[in-house]
Amino acid sequence: MSARSTAARLAIVAAGAALSALAAGTPALATGGDDAPAAGAYGTYKGRVIARTGLLLRDSPTRGGRVLRIEPYGATVSIFCKTASEEVDGNDRWYLLTDGTWAWGAARYIENVGKAPRWC
Template identity: 35%
Template sequence: MRRTAGALVGALAMGGALFAAAPAQAAPALPYGTVTSPVGLNVRQFPSTDSSVVGFLANNAQVGLTCKVRAQDIDGNTIWYLERGASHERWISARYVANTGTVSYCNTVLTSALSAQLQSQHPHAKG
């Protein structure tokens, strides 16, 4: 019994040392953008200047980016970003935003998010 307890304590101590020695993995940085237009930037309901203005971002404002789509061309740039964390869709033209990090296309991001949501609601369903 004492020998078994000693082996268990030794294994726990060694496992704890191995766990402590393992390098910590940093969480991937979420992409964000910084407004580069000196006059600021309108935030749109859809990725088009024909769409309603639903907000405004000042010059140098930082905003989280969920994903991107190709839509209306703004001065040679067809990319529009979907703002992260908004309760409703908010789009900004990439023409006036310097992004940091990798921004995936929305069809990939939103499809995988929908699949994950459906899988959690119906765990035995096949995708």
């Protein structure tokens, strides 16, 4: 297993643990980085889809993930967090979106509205 796929799987597990903690009403613990939120400070960030043909949203942060839906060009999306995974046109960031279903979108095709999302 490559280091990249291992990192992607760990990011998915960490995001799942944070979501489970939120669903249970228990704030997840901060990871301690400069941009790590305080416990209970999890919110969403906003982004705008800039993929002219629409953005494929997937069940994992890779091009091989199953497509869950497509967001149209110009749509505003809610972003929970970001992770590093498979590169898309030179950008290795993927955003976990919270619009209805939890899905991953390549950050290459999402323009931040406001500050950049926190790490998963």
